[in-house]
Amino acid sequence: MSLLKKKRWIAGITVLVLLTGLIAGCGGKDNNSSASNNESASNGGKSGKPVTLKMWGGVPPESGPQQVIDNWNKEHPDIQIEYVRFVNDDDGNLKLDTAMITGQDVDLYVNYTVSQAAKRVDSNLALDLSQFTDYNIDEKMGADAAGWKIKDKYYGLPTTKSSYFIALNKDALDAAKLPVPKEWTWDELREYAKKLKGSHQYGFIQNMEPFVDPIDSVLSQEGYTKADGTSNLDHPLVKKWLETLNAMMKEDKTTPPLGEQLTSKMPVEQVFLSGDAPMLNIGAWLLRSSNNFTDYPRNFKIAFAPVPRLVDGADKYVSRGGLGDYISINAKSKHQKEAWEFLKWYADGGMAPMAAGGRLPASKDANQDDALKNLLADKRDTYDLDSLMYVMFDNKTPTYVRSLEQEVMDLRAQEYEKYFLGAQTLEQTIDAMVTRHNTFLKQNQK
Structure with a gap:
């Protein structure tokens, strides 16, 4: 099965499963009403038996979650959490959605994009948190929390400060006499990649999760649609991004061809940490691997740079970041009140061990000193601390949260993959993205 067909198959199954859940939900009770769902939880507590909650998340247990769970379980014998x-x-997201739709035990779960969360809200799988009045999300998390509102409500709690960056092999930079950038463009990164390639197979590699962020850094501000309501996917900087990466793949040969990376499932963190590629586009979750010298031994210092801009000038530039790890309570959970108690504790400091994987708490009431200790552990000497602090704390570049509809993310990915694979021209790619986006817009007019 080809890569594109596989993706379409997965998307089709996802839609089918979600539609099945919606149809089933139409004949039942309102799952956002917590009274009946919490009745069994209250009875369970009175019987003396501990309530057990299951929390689903994408971080490996050993990178923080298990320590968080162990800490909670020790302090709360009446409410036990399983991760x-x-x-x-x-x-993985299909597995989570299927578990909730089919009634498997999911009490809390982490959304990693607004589009994922919005689909789950539409499928009645996320609890409206406005029924809880003992925690002010905007006050605790700050103005950036509003980027996670869906239908003007919170169906989850954003818990982390998200950082995306270019991780750099500082030793390789020093050998090439290249400074650690604080502001730069994709053209400048392209030149760095040429100079750093040297004996390496590639000078620059990317995690696929933030791969398309340069487009969203532009369109999240200038609009995914134009003033007349038609698609803006033909924006000049969309073309600039496509051309730049394609040239790096095919002309410079400084970054892997997309087809090769996808079909080989290139372990980019391992490639970077082994010293085989000196630059990596990724997020703060890199630290859960870079702190792990047992599985990822390295002999170089890591520096950090902001994700580049597509053009000179920082006036209108925004980078992906803000808040993340949006934790929702399953609207079908039988233990919503208990889940809410855990979620508040987690956000206000219980999540400190998650910093070992690069996840810093967003709540103003969390102890940031504890989080920093967990973030660096005993490996602080293996990082360029000035650039780390700049990227994670001191960089004042405005941020955005990815909120584009999943269908649009999928259709544009399908088209730019054809371009990078050499199956269609740049012009054909942009025309196809615009045509398909316009069709989507017409079908979803309100």
Whole structure:
């Protein structure tokens, strides 16, 4: 099965499963009403038996979640948490959605994009948190929390400060006499990749999760649609991004061809940490691997740079970031009140061990010193601390949260993959993205 057909198959199954859940939900009770769902939880507590909740998340248990769970369980014998790990990719998210739709035990779960969360809200799988009045999300998390509102409500709690960056092999930079950038463009990164390639197979590699962020950094501000309501996917900077990456893949040969990376499932973190590629586009979850010298031994220092801009000038530039790890309570959970108690504790500091995997708490009431200790552990000497602090704390570039509809993300990915694979021209790619986006817009007019 080809890569594109596989993706379409997965998307089709996802839609079918979600539609099945919607149809089933139409004949039942309102799952956002917590009274009946919490009755069994209250009875369970009175019987003396502990309530057991299952939390689904994408972070490996050993990278923080298990320590969080152990800490809670020790302090709360009446409410015990079990952690279930799912991989944050198409297959993993389908597994989570299927578990909820089919009534398997899911009490809390982590959304990693607004589009994922919005689909689950539409499928009645996320609880409206406005019924809880003892926690002010906007006050606790700040103005950036509003980016996670869906239908002007919170159906989850954004818990982390998200950082995306270019991780750099500082030793390789020093050898090439290249400074650690604080502001740069994709053209400048392209030149860095040429100079750093040297004896490496590639000078620059990317995690696929933030791969398309340069487009969204532009369109999240200038609009995914134009003033006349038609698609803006033919924006000049969309073309600039496509041309730049394609040239790096085919002309410079400084970054892997997309087809090769996808079919080989290139372990980009391992490639970077082994010293085989000196630059990596990724997010703060890199630190859960870079702190792990047992599985990822390295002998170089890591520096950090902001994700580049597509053009000179920082006036209108925004980078992906803000808040993340949007944790929802399953609207079908029988233990919503208990789940809410855990979620508040987690957000206000219980999540501190998650910093070992690069996840810093967003709540103003969390102890950031504890989080920093967990973030660096005993490996602080293996990082360029000035650039780390700049990227994670001191960089004042405005941020955005990816909120584009999943269908639009899928259709544009299907088209730019054809371009990078050499199956269609740049012009054909942009025309196809615009045509398909316009069709989507017409079908979803309100």
